[in-house]
Amino acid sequence: MRTSIKSILIFLLLLSFVSYAQEEINIVNGKVVEYDKCGFPMDDSDLGQFISPEYMDYSYDSLLIDLELWRMSEYVKIDSIGLSVQGRPLWQLTISSDPNNVAGKRTVHIHARTHPQETEGFYVTEEMIKILLSETEFAQTARANCVFYVIPMYNPDGxxxxxxxxxxxxxxxxxxxxxxxxxxxxxxxxxxxxxLMASPNPIEVMLNMHSSSLCTRYFVYHHENGTSPNFALLQQEFINGVRTYFPNAIEPYNYFISWTSGTALQYPESWCWLNHGENIMAITYEDKYRPSCSTSGNYDSTANAILRGVLDYMNITTDAEQAADLTPTEFKLEQNYPNPFNPSTTISFTIPNVTLSGVEGSRVQLKVYDILGNEITTLVNDYRDAGIYNVQFTMHNLASGIYFYTLQTGDFVESKKMVLLR
Ligand SMILES: [Zn+2]
Known part of the structure; x- marks a missing residue:
C-alpha cells in the first residue's frame, strides 16, 4: 500500500515536470523537439543551426575590462555573489547614488548571460548599466531612489x-x-x-535577461493559472509600461505565455513567485538573437524602455513625461561637451521620426576622424529610433589636437570640430 502511494506520488511529480517543462514542441525529422522560453531546443544535441560561436563575442575577458571601466564610476561598487563550478567570480555591480550606503533605497535585481550564447540580453544589460552611470536627469533620479544589483555574466564558465x-x-x-x-x-x-528578500529593502523588480531565436523582443508572461489574477494584471501593467517607451519594438504581453496550467518549478521566477508572490515583479526579457535575426540591435533603446518601465512600475517619478513629449522633426548634431576636453566628452544628436520601409528607425553612423581625415573610431553604427541620443566617449592614447566627428544617416551628413587638450 505504502509503495503504491509512493509510486503514484512519484508518477505525479514526474508528470508535473513533463507537462510544465516544455514551452513548445515540434517534430523535426520525425523526432520530438522541445523548445525552451528562449526558443532553443532543450536538448543540446538538437541545437545544430542555432549554434553560432562567432556571435559569442563578449568574452569573460571583455567583462573583466568593462568591470575596470565601470569601477571608475563613483556610483558603482563591484564584488561577487559567489563562485562558478570552475571558481570564477559571479561578478556583481551595485549601482546607486552611494553604493556603499544603500539604506532606504528600493531594490532592482538584474542578471544576464545564463545562456552564454545569448549575448544580446547582455548587450541590453550593458546599455542599462551605461544609462544608470550617466549624468542624465533620469539616471540621477534612478540612483537617488534605487539600488540596482546587476550580475552581467551569471554563467562565466559557459x-x-x-x-x-x-x-x-x-x-x-x-x-x-x-x-x-x-x-x-x-x-x-x-x-x-x-x-535581499530578508533585508529592509527587498527586491521589487527582478529582470532575467535572455535572447530568443524567435527574432522578436518579448517578456515571458506568466499566466494567472500559474500565478494569480492580480499578478497577471501587474505583469500586464509592467510590460505595457515598458512598451510605451519603445512602441512596435517589444511584443504585447500575451505574445509568449507560460505557466498556463500551473507553476513550472524550475526557473528563477518560480522561486520568486512561490516564495514572495506578488511582491516581486520577476520576469524574463528576451532580446533578438543575432544569428536568427537580421533586425537585432537597438540595445540602448531597449535598455532605456525597460529602465523607464521599471521606475514607472515602482511609482518613481522621472522626467518620463518630458521625454515622451519630445517628437523630433529633424536631424541634428550638437557641439560636443565639454570642449576642449580631456579625455572624455559627450556628443548629442537627434534622429527625427522617419519611416524606412521594413526597418526600425534610421541607420546611423557617428565616427571620429583626425585632422588628416583618418578614421579614429566608430561611436555609433546601428539603427536608431526617433529620439535624442548622448554618446559619451573617451580618447585614450591620442595626441592633443583638433578632431572631427561626423554623423551620417540617409542623406544627412554633418561634421563638427572638437579639441582634445591633454
Ligand atoms: Zn535564455
Missing amino acids: VVLGLPRRNANNIDLEANWNTFPHQPEVAALKARFTQ
Whole structure:
C-alpha cells in the first residue's frame, strides 16, 4: 500500500515536470523537439543551426575590462555573489547614488548571460548599466531612489568554455532551480535573493535577461493559472509600461505565455513567485538573437524602455513625461561637451521620426576622424529610433589636437570640430 502511494506520488511529480517543462514542441525529422522560453531546443544535441560561436563575442575577458571601466564610476561598487563550478567570480555591480550606503533605497535585481550564447540580453544589460552611470536627469533620479544589483555574466564558465546554453557541469542553469543539489551558480543566486528578500529593502523588480531565436523582443508572461489574477494584471501593467517607451519594438504581453496550467518549478521566477508572490515583479526579457535575426540591435533603446518601465512600475517619478513629449522633426548634431576636453566628452544628436520601409528607425553612423581625415573610431553604427541620443566617449592614447566627428544617416551628413587638450 505504502509503495503504491509512493509510486503514484512519484508518477505525479514526474508528470508535473513533463507537462510544465516544455514551452513548445515540434517534430523535426520525425523526432520530438522541445523548445525552451528562449526558443532553443532543450536538448543540446538538437541545437545544430542555432549554434553560432562567432556571435559569442563578449568574452569573460571583455567583462573583466568593462568591470575596470565601470569601477571608475563613483556610483558603482563591484564584488561577487559567489563562485562558478570552475571558481570564477559571479561578478556583481551595485549601482546607486552611494553604493556603499544603500539604506532606504528600493531594490532592482538584474542578471544576464545564463545562456552564454545569448549575448544580446547582455548587450541590453550593458546599455542599462551605461544609462544608470550617466549624468542624465533620469539616471540621477534612478540612483537617488534605487539600488540596482546587476550580475552581467551569471554563467562565466559557459562563456569561457564556449558552451552555448550550459555551465561547466553541462547543466542548464535556467531550468534547474528546483534540482538538488544545486549547481554552485544557482545556489549563489538563490542565496543572494534570499538575503535581499530578508533585508529592509527587498527586491521589487527582478529582470532575467535572455535572447530568443524567435527574432522578436518579448517578456515571458506568466499566466494567472500559474500565478494569480492580480499578478497577471501587474505583469500586464509592467510590460505595457515598458512598451510605451519603445512602441512596435517589444511584443504585447500575451505574445509568449507560460505557466498556463500551473507553476513550472524550475526557473528563477518560480522561486520568486512561490516564495514572495506578488511582491516581486520577476520576469524574463528576451532580446533578438543575432544569428536568427537580421533586425537585432537597438540595445540602448531597449535598455532605456525597460529602465523607464521599471521606475514607472515602482511609482518613481522621472522626467518620463518630458521625454515622451519630445517628437523630433529633424536631424541634428550638437557641439560636443565639454570642449576642449580631456579625455572624455559627450556628443548629442537627434534622429527625427522617419519611416524606412521594413526597418526600425534610421541607420546611423557617428565616427571620429583626425585632422588628416583618418578614421579614429566608430561611436555609433546601428539603427536608431526617433529620439535624442548622448554618446559619451573617451580618447585614450591620442595626441592633443583638433578632431572631427561626423554623423551620417540617409542623406544627412554633418561634421563638427572638437579639441582634445591633454
Ligand atoms: Zn535564455
